[in-house]
């Protein structure tokens with residue numbers, strides 16, 4: 169075998185045996201590079217007798233071509249192998265089931281949902297949201313609301329008292345959200361238009377009572393607000409909340425120390441199986457208390473009852489939630505049972521909006 173053929177065979181064998189791109193490159197350089205073995209053959213061309221030069225040159229070029237071809241093929245083959253290996257190592261198994269994340273697992277408690285619904289409805293009517301502390305003093309929870317020390321309403325409310333303080337007074341767990349009326353009037357100037365949703369506490373427990381429950385208070389104070397406004401606001405609220413076009417309300421005279429006149433409001437309803445339909449039928453259900461703010465309450469916060477007037481109302485939120493979402497036992501609301509919450513709770517993204525029809 170000629171020297172050239174031998175060199176070619178040797179290099180082709182090396183190319184065939186090579187298994188990575190860097191190694192292949194060094195084979196190319198050592199054969200076809202400037203100082204490579206095949207290039208070196210060409211340098212000897214000058215010393216050959218002229219009649220041999222042509223065929224020698226052709227032979228060497230033939231070897232170069234063959235090597236280039238072999239190098240190119242091998243390079244493609246190695247790149248394919250590398251790609252296949254990378255695809256295999258980076259592949260995602262799309263058959264794996266998706267793990268449910270907190271967004272799908274978590275539940276919004278129906279009370280929170282109903283509070284958000286109420287806030288949305290009143291915010292749309294221009295009300296601010298006000299808050300007060302759960303632990304109240306006697307002044308805000310009772311005295312300023314025209315419930316003096318010896319008043320029977322203090323006993324009626326089954327109050328949780330804290331131990332007596334040095335001055336003989338006791339703090340209480342607020343028995344209603346009405347003290348937020350006092351706090352708001354003391355800290356703001358009229359006109360006032362607020363609702364105050366929150367927790368309240370009374371010593372009571374049965375199917376429709378829990379020691380902690382929720383109310384929302386409403387208060388509007390300015391120079392001319394009257395009972396017509398009260399009626400309109402409540403009607404708009406109940407229609408939006410129960411998602412019906414009509415509600416029929418009945419105002420019954422009542423007594424609350426902090427309003428004069430005071431009323432309880434009933435709504436017309438019908439029971440169909442377990443469902444309660446508001447706005448239909450011929451039964452009446454008591455739903456809230458309200459009235460015109462008592463002059464004594466206005467005086468207690470330094471307002472002049474001859475200048476300022478307005479209305480207040482108080483609604484039990486839990487009762488509204490039970491009615492709207494059909495949960496029969498109030499105690500279940502606060503039992504912390506995950507199965508209950510899964511059934512009655514709302515998705516994290518079910519944010520109530522008026523445009524979206526609220527309790528979506």
Ligand code: DAH
Nearest residue numbers: 344346457458459480481482
């Ligand atoms: N605070 C009352 C209660 O807890 C509810 C109430 C009635 C609030 C009439 C009011 C109102 O603002 O005007 O029973």
